[in-house]
Amino acid sequence: xxxxxxxxxxxxxxxxxxxxxxxxxxxxxxxxxxxxxxxxxxxxxxxxxxxxxxxxxxxxxxxxxxxxxxxxxxxxxxxxxxxxxxxxxxxxxxxxxxxxxxxxxxxxxxxxxxxxxxxxxxxxxxxxxxxxxxx
Numbered sequence: 306x307x308x309x310x311x312x313x314x315x316x317x318x319x320x321x322x323x324x325x326x327x328x329x330x331x332x333x334x335x336x337x338x339x340x341x342x343x344x345x346x347x348x349x350x351x352x353x354x355x356x357x358x359x360x361x362x363x364x365x366x367x368x369x370x371x372x373x374x375x376x377x378x379x380x381x382x383x384x385x386x387x388x389x390x391x392x393x394x395x396x397x398x399x400x401x402x403x404x405x406x407x408x409x410x411x412x413x414x415x416x417x418x419x420x421x422x423x424x425x426x427x428x429x430x431x432x433x434x435x436x437x438x439x440x
Contacts, residue, residue, distance in 0.1 A: 306393075308358060308360055310356070310357050310398050311358070315349055315354040318354070323348060324338050326368055326386070326387050327383075329388040330385035330388055352371070353369075353371040353373045353403065353407070354368065355369045356369075357386070357390075357398065366386065366390045367384075367385065368384070369402070373406075373407050373410065374410075375407055378411045378412075379411070379413070380413050381414040384396055397427055414429075415437075
C-alpha cells in the first residue's frame with residue numbers, strides 16, 4: 306500500500322485533478338464532467354469527502370463523495386478510483402473510511418452497471434426498491 310486516505314473539504318479540491326480521476330475511473334461516463342460549474346457544486350456541497358493520494362507523488366487517485374446525516378444514513382454518491390490504481394484495494398479502503406467517519410450508520414449507493422458483482426463481495430446487500438426521479 307503506497308497511498309493514504311484522508312477526509313477533506315470538497316470545496317478545497319482542485320477541480321481538474323478530481324475530473325481526471327472521474328475520467329480514468331470510467332465514472333465520468335455517468336457524471337456531468339463537462340459541466341464544470343455543476344461538478345464544482347457537487348464537490349462543494351457534499352458533506353463527507355474522502356480522497357486517496359499516492360504517497361510518492363501526492364497525486365489524487367481516488368475519491369468517495371457522500372451526503373450524510375451522520376445518524377441514520379449516508380448516501381455514497383460517488384466512488385471513483387483512477388484506472389491505473391484499480392484492483393489495489395483503494396475502493397474498499399474508501400468505503401471502510403466512509404464507515405469509520407459515520408459509525409453505526411447505513412451506507413446506501415447506486416452501483417455502476419459494471420460494479421454490480423463487486424459490492425456483494427464486500428458486504429453490501431442488494432435492495433430491490435430503489436427509485437430515481439430524473440429532472
